[in-house]
Amino acid sequence: MSIAEQGVAIAEAPSDDIVLDVRDLQTYFFLRRGIVKAVDGVSFALRRGEVLGLVGESGCGKSLTALSIMRLLPKGSARTIHGEVLLNGEDILEKTPNEMREIRGRKISMILQDPQTSLNPVFTIGEQLREAIFRRTRGRTREVMREAVAALRRVDIAAPEQRLGQFPHQMSGGMKQRVVGAISISGRPEVLIADEPTTALDVTIQLQYLKLLKRLQEETRMAILFITHDFGVVARMCDRVAVMYAGRIVECGPVDQVFDNPSHPYTQALIASVPKMTGSTERLYTIEGQPPSLMDLPVGCRFAPRCPYADQRCLAAYPPSFTVGAEHTADCWRMTAA
Amino acid sequence: MKRYIVYRMLQGVVLLCMVATIVFFLGRLTGNPVDLMLPEDATAEDRVSMIKALGLDGPLHEQFLIFVNNALHGDLGTSIRMRQPAVEAFFDRLPNTLAIIPWALLMAMVIGIPLGVIAALNRGNMIDRAAGSVAVLGIAMPSFWLGILLIYVFSVELGWLPSGRMGGPAHYVLPVITLGAFLVAGFMRLIRSSMLEVMESEFVKLARIKGMSEAVVVWKHCLRNALIPVLTLWGVFVGNLITGAIVTETVFAWPGVGRLTYEAVIFRDFPLLQAVIILKAVLILSINLFVDILYAYVDPRIRLA
Numbered sequence: 001m002s003i004a005e006q007g008v009a010i011a012e013a014p015s016d017d018i019v020l021d022v023r024d025l026q027t028y029f030f031l032r033r034g035i036v037k038a039v040d041g042v043s044f045a046l047r048r049g050e051v052l053g054l055v056g057e058s059g060c061g062k063s064l065t066a067l068s069i070m071r072l073l074p075k076g077s078a079r080t081i082h083g084e085v086l087l088n089g090e091d092i093l094e095k096t097p098n099e100m101r102e103i104r105g106r107k108i109s110m111i112l113q114d115p116q117t118s119l120n121p122v123f124t125i126g127e128q129l130r131e132a133i134f135r136r137t138r139g140r141t142r143e144v145m146r147e148a149v150a151a152l153r154r155v156d157i158a159a160p161e162q163r164l165g166q167f168p169h170q171m172s173g174g175m176k177q178r179v180v181g182a183i184s185i186s187g188r189p190e191v192l193i194a195d196e197p198t199t200a201l202d203v204t205i206q207l208q209y210l211k212l213l214k215r216l217q218e219e220t221r222m223a224i225l226f227i228t229h230d231f232g233v234v235a236r237m238c239d240r241v242a243v244m245y246a247g248r249i250v251e252c253g254p255v256d257q258v259f260d261n262p263s264h265p266y267t268q269a270l271i272a273s274v275p276k277m278t279g280s281t282e283r284l285y286t287i288e289g290q291p292p293s294l295m296d297l298p299v300g301c302r303f304a305p306r307c308p309y310a311d312q313r314c315l316a317a318y319p320p321s322f323t324v325g326a327e328h329t330a331d332c333w334r335m336t337a338a
Numbered sequence: 339m340k341r342y343i344v345y346r347m348l349q350g351v352v353l354l355c356m357v358a359t360i361v362f363f364l365g366r367l368t369g370n371p372v373d374l375m376l377p378e379d380a381t382a383e384d385r386v387s388m389i390k391a392l393g394l395d396g397p398l399h400e401q402f403l404i405f406v407n408n409a410l411h412g413d414l415g416t417s418i419r420m421r422q423p424a425v426e427a428f429f430d431r432l433p434n435t436l437a438i439i440p441w442a443l444l445m446a447m448v449i450g451i452p453l454g455v456i457a458a459l460n461r462g463n464m465i466d467r468a469a470g471s472v473a474v475l476g477i478a479m480p481s482f483w484l485g486i487l488l489i490y491v492f493s494v495e496l497g498w499l500p501s502g503r504m505g506g507p508a509h510y511v512l513p514v515i516t517l518g519a520f521l522v523a524g525f526m527r528l529i530r531s532s533m534l535e536v537m538e539s540e541f542v543k544l545a546r547i548k549g550m551s552e553a554v555v556v557w558k559h560c561l562r563n564a565l566i567p568v569l570t571l572w573g574v575f576v577g578n579l580i581t582g583a584i585v586t587e588t589v590f591a592w593p594g595v596g597r598l599t600y601e602a603v604i605f606r607d608f609p610l611l612q613a614v615i616i617l618k619a620v621l622i623l624s625i626n627l628f629v630d631i632l633y634a635y636v637d638p639r640i641r642l643a
């Protein structure tokens with residue numbers, strides 16, 4: 001198994017310690033009225049212990065990228081038709097459903113967007129945690145329950161013993177999301193995908209949750225793919241960032257480099273649209289126009305119709321990834337001039 | 339929770355009063371009940387003395403008070419045909435009906451619920467359609483026809499099962515199938531649609547993210563939620579069965595309250611019919627109350643509210 005050996009070899013070199021390597025992922029919806037190319041050639045790598053941000057407008061395919069990796073696409077018309085998802089060097093798209101089930105929760109896990117609906121309303125918090133912990137430990141009920149208490153305590157839930165017997169509706173949204181976090185990481189995954197974990201929370205507790213997540217990440221050294229549409233959150237949470245537009249990653253690099261030198265016009269526009277906390281009533285920069293229909297994508301650069309710099313070249317063909325700096329790439333024809 | 343139960347009981351009492359009132363006035367609307375009660379060869383004196391005896395000579399509101407007073411003392415009149423207090427006649431027969439209803443319900447659930455789950459899991463394909471047709475068959479076939487068909491096949495032709503009357507376990511098979519059949523579709527459709535809804539939930543996704551097996555996801559996480567809307571209708575289903583028992587019990591000569599209802603109609607036994615209607619209302623209301631308490635148990639959002 002050359003791929004497996006490669007995985008081991010990579011694991012020994014700390015600078016290149018890649019735990020999740022996504023290559024040219026394509027997930028389409030096959031509908032009667034056409035093909036929706038929701039994820040169309042996404043590639044990125046996630047290192048052990050790293051937080052990679054995935055940013056982009058609503059509908060650009062962030063959640064579907066995550067669900068493709070988890071292999072939990074909505075039933076019916078969605079299919080991952082191409083690509084590789086290498087987890088420690090092994091392609092999990094090739095795994096059988098049973099093997100995949102073993103991987104989920106233990107190797108790779110996910111926090112969903114909406115805490116209000118992520119917990120099962122008819123089971124107690126304790127039961128929902130127990131299931132997840134028991135899967136890993138196969139321990140006695142007493143031990144599993146002790147671990148459940150510890151898991152709740154780890155996500156800053158006060159009086160965890162009492163909480164175990166409660167139902168989701170007896171908790172606030174912020175608390176539920178922390179419980180979801182506790183459940184998601186209870187299998188001690190190496191990779192956690194957090195899909196906009198704070199968008200449904202009150203602004204006041206968003207920051208608290210982000211801090212918690214950051215602390216957990218530092219404690220467990222798990223790698224996080226952090227999905228958001230907020231560049232402000234990226235600056236706070238992430239080591240690197242990938243910018244997604246209409247089903248593709250258009251720019252990727254270390255956070256400070258991307259902030260200092262945003263190279264794709266879309267990234268520039270996104271960063272310009274982040275509200276500045278200077279107190280002045282600065283007008284928000286908004287990007288003109290609409291993202292293209294995923295059913296009818298332009299041949300060339302997908303951002304060209306909205307791009308102030310677009311020329312013939314941009315309309316004719318999709319640009320390759322150009323290197324901007326160390327580990328910093330951008331898919332834009334303007335990079336050739338540099 | 340206690341307050342909820344008390345509240346629901348009061349609600350039941352109010353409803354029952356309404357049913358009793360309607361039954362009473364409907365009875366008077368169709369003329370003097372004495373005309374219904376007397377045999378056809380009765381004389382005018384018989385009529386007058388009966389009117390006196392029943393207190394039917396006073397004004398309507400007085401009659402109503404007498405009726406209410408008697409009812410409160412457990413007296414809902416006397417069956418003409420059986421010369422027995424109507425309440426007694428009802429309670430004599432009730433155990434026989436209650437002996438088949440739970441089995442019919444159980445049968446409908448045991449078949450209908452898995453069928454609904456399987457249909458939902460196979461949404462849109464052949465299996466879904468096949469499950470749908472099985473269920474629809476149960477509705478499309480009138481009970482009396484299904485009953486007769488079953489008797490013909492299993493009693494007359496094959497001689498495996500008795501065709502009617504009460505007796506050992508074998509006597510229960512055909513009536514229970516006949517009575518339960520039309521509920522199979524009800525359960526199946528309800529479970530199918532609520533399963534389809536539940537399966538889209540985020541918490542189902544989280545269960546999969548945790549790495550739960552497909553069986554646990556479907557039969558534990560989904561079904562438990564999908565059962566909630568079904569449970570709320572459980573009371574209605576039992577009500578349906580009590581009504582449905584009229585036909586089934588008649589076809590199978592089953593001595594329950596369904597057949598009693600049929601007899602009361604056929605023999606124009608008005609006091610009996612009146613009593614049967616009121617007592618069935620009591621029965622259905624009690625069952626609904628019981629179901630609501632059970633429902634509150636299954637759905638913690640209600641229990642703890």
Ligand SMILES: Nc1ncnc2c1ncn2[C@@H]1O[C@H](COP(=O)(O)OP(=O)(O)OP(=O)(O)O)[C@@H](O)[C@H]1O
Pocket residue numbers: 029031036038056057058059060061062063064065074229294
């Ligand atoms: N069931 C579906 N059928 C057809 N198209 C779908 C379906 N679900 C999603 N899509 C399409 O896939 C695209 C990507 O969806 P996705 O949920 O990944 O977006 P997102 O980037 O996560 O957005 P958001 O920030 O709003 O969560 C959307 O533009 C949508 O049009």
Ligand SMILES: [Mg+2]
Pocket residue numbers: 062063064195
């Ligand atoms: Mg999303």
